[in-house]
Amino acid sequence: MIAPETVRSRSLRRDLALGLGFGLAVLWLLGMLGAGLVLKREIDEVFDASLQETAERILPIAVIELINSDIVGPARRVSPVGPMDEYMKYVVRGGDGAILLYSHQARLDSFAVPLATGFHTIADHRIFVLTAVSGAYQIEVAEPLDHRREVLMRTELAMLVPLAILIPFSLLGIAWFVGRSLRPVAALSKEVRGRGASELSPLQTRGLQTELLPIRNAVNQLMARLKRAMESERSFTANAAHELRTPVASTLAQTQRLIAEVPPGPLRLRAQTIEAELRRLARLSEKLLQLSRAEGGGVLAEDPQDLAPILAMVVQDFGRAGQGERLRLSLPEGGTTPARMDPDAFAILARNLIENALTHGDPAQPIDISLARDASLSVTNACPVIPADALSRLTTRFERAGARTAGSGLGLAIVASIARGAGARLALLSPAPGRADGFAAQVSPVPSQPANGRRT
Amino acid sequence: MRILLIEDDRGLGSAVRDQISAEGHTPDWVETLADARACTDTVDYDLILLDLALPDGNGIDFLRALRTRRATNPVIIMTARDRITDRIAGLNAGADDYLVKPVDLAELSARIGAVARRYKGNPNPLIELGDLAIDLAARSITGASGAIDLSQREWVIFEVLLQRPGAIVAKSQIEERLYSFDAEVESNTIEVYVSRLRKKLGHDAIETVRGMGYRLGRA
Numbered sequence A: 001m002i003a004p005e006t007v008r009s010r011s012l013r014r015d016l017a018l019g020l021g022f023g024l025a026v027l028w029l030l031g032m033l034g035a036g037l038v039l040k041r042e043i044d045e046v047f048d049a050s051l052q053e054t055a056e057r058i059l060p061i062a063v064i065e066l067i068n069s070d071i072v073g074p075a076r077r078v079s080p081v082g083p084m085d086e087y088m089k090y091v092v093r094g095g096d097g098a099i100l101l102y103s104h105q106a107r108l109d110s111f112a113v114p115l116a117t118g119f120h121t122i123a124d125h126r127i128f129v130l131t132a133v134s135g136a137y138q139i140e141v142a143e144p145l146d147h148r149r150e151v152l153m154r155t156e157l158a159m160l161v162p163l164a165i166l167i168p169f170s171l172l173g174i175a176w177f178v179g180r181s182l183r184p185v186a187a188l189s190k191e192v193r194g195r196g197a198s199e200l201s202p203l204q205t206r207g208l209q210t211e212l213l214p215i216r217n218a219v220n221q222l223m224a225r226l227k228r229a230m231e232s233e234r235s236f237t238a239n240a241a242h243e244l245r246t247p248v249a250s251t252l253a254q255t256q257r258l259i260a261e262v263p264p265g266p267l268r269l270r271a272q273t274i275e276a277e278l279r280r281l282a283r284l285s286e287k288l289l290q291l292s293r294a295e296g297g298g299v300l301a302e303d304p305q306d307l308a309p310i311l312a313m314v315v316q317d318f319g320r321a322g323q324g325e326r327l328r329l330s331l332p333e334g335g336t337t338p339a340r341m342d343p344d345a346f347a348i349l350a351r352n353l354i355e356n357a358l359t360h361g362d363p364a365q366p367i368d369i370s371l372a373r374d375a376s377l378s379v380t381n382a383c384p385v386i387p388a389d390a391l392s393r394l395t396t397r398f399e400r401a402g403a404r405t406a407g408s409g410l411g412l413a414i415v416a417s418i419a420r421g422a423g424a425r426l427a428l429l430s431p432a433p434g435r436a437d438g439f440a441a442q443v444s445p446v447p448s449q450p451a452n453g454r455r456t
Numbered sequence B: 001m002r003i004l005l006i007e008d009d010r011g012l013g014s015a016v017r018d019q020i021s022a023e024g025h026t027p028d029w030v031e032t033l034a035d036a037r038a039c040t041d042t043v044d045y046d047l048i049l050l051d052l053a054l055p056d057g058n059g060i061d062f063l064r065a066l067r068t069r070r071a072t073n074p075v076i077i078m079t080a081r082d083r084i085t086d087r088i089a090g091l092n093a094g095a096d097d098y099l100v101k102p103v104d105l106a107e108l109s110a111r112i113g114a115v116a117r118r119y120k121g122n123p124n125p126l127i128e129l130g131d132l133a134i135d136l137a138a139r140s141i142t143g144a145s146g147a148i149d150l151s152q153r154e155w156v157i158f159e160v161l162l163q164r165p166g167a168i169v170a171k172s173q174i175e176e177r178l179y180s181f182d183a184e185v186e187s188n189t190i191e192v193y194v195s196r197l198r199k200k201l202g203h204d205a206i207e208t209v210r211g212m213g214y215r216l217g218r219a
Helices: A012-069 A145-181 A183-193 A213-261 A266-295 A308-320 A343-360 A388-392 A411-421 B010-022 B033-042 B059-068 B084-092 B105-119 B152-163 B171-178 B189-201
Strands: A076-078 A089-094 A099-103 A118-122 A125-132 A137-144 A327-330 A367-371 A377-381 A425-429 A439-444 B002-006 B026-030 B047-050 B075-079 B097-100 B126-129 B132-135 B140-143 B146-148 B206-209 B213-216
Touching: A012 A089, A012 A099, A012 A125, A012 A137, A012 A145, A125 A145, A137 A145, A145 A183, A183 A213, A213 A266, A213 B010, A213 B105, A266 A343, A266 A411, A308 A327, A308 A343, A308 A367, A308 B084, A343 A367, A343 A377, A343 A411, A343 A439, A343 B084, A411 A425, A411 A439, B002 B010, B002 B033, B010 B026, B010 B105, B026 B033, B033 B047, B033 B059, B047 B059, B047 B105, B059 B075, B059 B084, B075 B084, B075 B105, B084 B097, B097 B105, B152 B171, B152 B189, B152 B213, B171 B189, B171 B213, B189 B206
Parallel strands: A076 A099, A327 A367, B002 B026, B002 B047, B047 B075, B075 B097
Antiparallel strands: A089 A099, A089 A137, A118 A125, A125 A137, A367 A377, A377 A439, A425 A439, B126 B132, B132 B140, B140 B146, B206 B213
8 A cells, every 4th residue: 555645745747847847947058158158259259350450440540650750769659630549559569679669658667568469468458460562560559357347247138138038937927837738647646635535436537638548548547446346345345235134134033932832931032042043143244344345445426315215214214113202303405415425325324423412421311412403413312421542432442432332342343434435524522512421422423525534 | 804925934933924924914925926926816915924035026016016006005024134225125115014023923923913004094002892891912812701702813803894894895805815826715704703702792793795695793
């Protein structure tokens, strides 16, 4: 037998929604990272090309200016055309590496050492070096890397902001879609969860997906097999009852005739002893058969039943057998709310509760049998208060309220078993509600709704 | 009462038959439905004791057929089937009572008496007839001078007349109640028992309607 789950089980819907949402977000972020790397490379290429082009345009002009001016002296600073922040800075060196010309915001300490031709990244700057006139002149154009970073950051931010807005909406959409897709699973789960212990009718949930249909069909096939097995068991029990009762009935009747026909004396006394034992055997076999039925399932009716006429018939039987004088029956007008309890099982349950009250109750006091509109059955008898520990043992097999009482010790065990099988609640109370003494047994079957659990 | 017992278990059948006889009734015991049909076709029984699981069919079907042809004989089902649904089916089919085996013979006798009285429209077992106080359940009669003892056959004849107070009961009807199929009918038996009843209950207790039968004289 598989033990019930003791820890809280995981939700398929929650797992799917979180998994899909998290997975999607991670994929998006990875995509963003990849796109950022590509973007950075592309931006670098564009900026490097721009740097190179700038150098190539400035150098010829600078060389002409230097040759034409023919001035020898300290490095000259190129004045700006107007007030402006210089974005690219440059220096022009002579063949010996000395700076001859530099842009107006160029810091000479940043260009301390002449560099080889090509691109360099130094001191947070990207520098391009180009030579002309067979190396007699060299230009170094520098651009701060901050600018590139800012462009990259802005571009990536422009990509990230819509994504950040989209992710929560996507998660909500995923949760909704998963919930909608799993709705048939939830319906199937609800139907299975609502099943009583003895309910074996096929699962009816419609609209199941292809993946779930085989599960439902397999469960239905399993339940059909179980139902057949239980019906076979019920049939066997019924046949066993018949086969057992007939010889007991025959022997008892013959013994009673013997008692009637023999003269008073030892032989009659012996026959009376046999009769008493046969009655005991008949009672015990009856109770064992009832217990077998109660525990064998089939106590939950497929169709809801009005229990009032069943109870009336059970009480009528006691009346016919001369035990009805103390019974006070109260039935709801118009019957009960239909309850899903098998009529035979309910009759066995009611009969055992009444027999229990007749056997253990005060013989001078009435027994109140009441069926409420909601199909709750209550049987109350007068008796001394039963201690709580004894009360809790009454549904144990072969447990009697008093060691010397005539009961079989199985009646309340049968009642408990039927109640359990039908998902009904059984309460044994002493003192009985509203009085200082007495005993009350209350059974509340599940009215028309499927059984939700088994509480006894 | 003439009672038809339909029971295929011989041990139980013989014990019930003996019990019914000891109670002063006249039983006919059959073990199959075919025999039961033959009996009910020829005799109007005062009561039928019916088992359900019989070798040649279901007792419920027999009962339904009986009620379909508007037979009003009281029927008590005596069966090992104890389910409430079986009981409902039996009572719905027209049974008057339903006993689950094993049956206490004393209880069976009480149920037979109760059903029979209910059918006669008088569920009260106590009847007053002139000076006579009659207890049908206890089978006792008390007259002005005290208790009157009747033999089994005297009681059967008196009970047949009690069932139809004031009406003429044919000699053949009394014979039918008095004898089962396997008993011989002697020609003057009824006259002998009526004479004895008159001695015990009073000469006017039973009137002879010449050529037709008998009736209670002090109804």
